[in-house]
Amino acid sequence: MATKYILLAIVATGMFLFMQAGLAVDCVEDWSCTIWAPCVNNHQSRLCTDRNGCGTTNNMPPVVQECQQVPVCGNLVCESGESSSNCQIDCGKPAPSLPSASVSLGIKNPTAHTWFYNESSADLWNELAQIRIANDGAEDITLFTITLKASGSGNDATDINKIEIYADLNNDGSVGAGDIKIGAAQPAYNQDNGQTTIGLNYNIQKGDTKVFLVAYVMKPAAPAGATYEFTVTNIKAVGKTTGSLFSINGLPITSATKTIVTPPAPQPPQQLVCTGLPSLSFKPNPAKISQQVNAGISGLNNCIGWTATVVDENKVIACQAVLQNGMDGACQFNAPYTPGLYIYSVVVDENQNNVIDIGEITASKLNVILPNANSGETGEQNIAPPEKLINTPAVFTMPVQAQAQQAGQQPINAVLAVVAVIAAGSAAYYYSKARKQARKKRRSW
Numbered sequence: 473m474a475t476k477y478i479l480l481a482i483v484a485t486g487m488f489l490f491m492q493a494g495l496a497v498d499c500v501e502d503w504s505c506t507i508w509a510p511c512v513n514n515h516q517s518r519l520c521t522d523r524n525g526c527g528t529t530n531n532m533p534p535v536v537q538e539c540q541q542v543p544v545c546g547n548l549v550c551e552s553g554e555s556s557s558n559c560q561i562d563c564g565k566p567a568p569s570l571p572s573a574s575v576s577l578g579i580k581n582p583t584a585h586t587w588f589y590n591e592s593s594a595d596l597w598n599e600l601a602q603i604r605i606a607n608d609g610a611e612d613i614t615l616f617t618i619t620l621k622a623s624g625s626g627n628d629a630t631d632i633n634k635i636e637i638y639a640d641l642n643n644d645g646s647v648g649a650g651d652i653k654i655g656a657a658q659p660a661y662n663q664d665n666g667q668t669t670i671g672l673n674y675n676i677q678k679g680d681t682k683v684f685l686v687a688y689v690m691k692p693a694a695p696a697g698a699t700y701e702f703t704v705t706n707i708k709a710v711g712k713t714t715g716s717l718f719s720i721n722g723l724p725i726t727s728a729t730k731t732i733v734t735p736p737a738p739q740p741p742q743q744l745v746c747t748g749l750p751s752l753s754f755k756p757n758p759a760k761i762s763q764q765v766n767a768g769i770s771g772l773n774n775c776i777g778w779t780a781t782v783v784d785e786n787k788v789i790a791c792q793a794v795l796q797n798g799m800d801g802a803c804q805f806n807a808p809y810t811p812g813l814y815i816y817s818v819v820v821d822e823n824q825n826n827v828i829d830i831g832e833i834t835a836s837k838l839n840v841i842l843p844n845a846n847s848g849e850t851g852e853q854n855i856a857p858p859e860k861l862i863n864t865p866a867v868f869t870m871p872v873q874a875q876a877q878q879a880g881q882q883p884i885n886a887v888l889a890v891v892a893v894i895a896a897g898s899a900a901y902y903y904s905k906a907r908k909q910a911r912k913k914r915r916s917w
Contacts, residue, residue: 571711572609580645626698
């Protein structure tokens with residue numbers, strides 16, 4: 473009997489344990505959370521409980537998270553996101569705006585360079601620094617002063633005439649006609665390696681940037697080998713609204729170095745190279761016997777000072793012309809005293825070797841007629857020159873008339889002309905008389 477009760481107890485215990493195990497397996501978490509607490513230090517929290525009391529946290533939602541703190545104006549705490557401009561009650565009144573500006577070297581700032589005095593082109597202005605000033609403050613400003621500290625081996629008190637400050641309006645790094653001078657100091661410095669402060673007067677609007685040049689005006693006596701430079705130690709400006717005087721940020725800055733050198737030796741004038749095929753023309757053409765003829769010479773380049781010689785086939789000079797402009801010229805001579813077609817050549821010894829080379833000579837024909845004759849044939853212009861003149865010495869013979877004049881004799885041009893006219897008239901007279909006599913004889917037959 474006792475055994476029977478023991479077995480029943482064992483069975484009951486097993487069934488109880490089995491039921492408890494089944495209940496544990498079937499428990500489902502059911503969480504309920506409060507709203508998030510305010511954001512503090514970019515974190516916030518909440519409370520969460522399991523309505524089923526499963527005793528597990530497998531599906532428990534988060535109870536802490538990061539957050540963006542939203543400032544609350546009026547809690548007397550200047551929080552992140554608040555400022556004097558959007559919450560004066562927490563952060564106080566804004567500080568008063570102050571003028572401000574910064575300085576740097578410009579993009580066209582001169583580099584180290586040399587200089588010498590040139591009497592023929594006295595460029596005494598020497599740019600040593602291009603300065604860029606940016607108005608990054610809250611108001612318009614007016615530049616007030618600039619202070620320079622000289623250095624270098626040259627004597628700044630005796631070698632520099634004056635200092636000039638320019639507004640570099642085209643930002644090219646050099647003083648030009650359109651740039652505005654806004655300050656100057658003369659003398660430049662009172663002592664060698666001294667300091668000078670130059671008054672300025674130039675406005676820069678808020679948010680704007682302007683560029684300026686500092687130039688030395690040298691004296692001609694600055695010695696070779698001397699060097700010059702300076703350091704900008706202070707620039708002061710005034711706020712146009714507040715009237716505040718302040719120093720511009722970004723200093724000191726140092727200029728380029730200038731070295732004086734000995735002027736180069738003067739270069740000899742460039743030797744011109746005479747080129748071109750000379751051209752020859754006559755006016756009038758045809759010409760009457762003994763009539764003055766103008767010989768036009770052209771077709772040349774860079775022949776300033778060269779002599780163009782017009783000669784006949786025997787290299788007897790008709791006339792000569794010095795080419796003043798290097799391109800063309802003219803000379804005159806009297807036509808021959810006998811009618812006919814004459815060849816003249818113009819010679820320009822371009823390479824000055826005293827030889828008539830190909831390309832230095834051109835020929836033209838001049839038609840000479842009697843005073844009472846018709847115009848007749850016009851002479852040809854610019855024909856091939858006589859071959860006997862090519863590659864021969866450029867030595868010419870003076871005409872007989874010129875030789876006679878040099879010997880003190882009277883020129884015979886007019887006499888020869890008269891003789892030629894008389895001879896031609898006499899020949900025509902006797903020729904006409906002979907024809908009349910011949911006609912009379914035929915009638916008598």
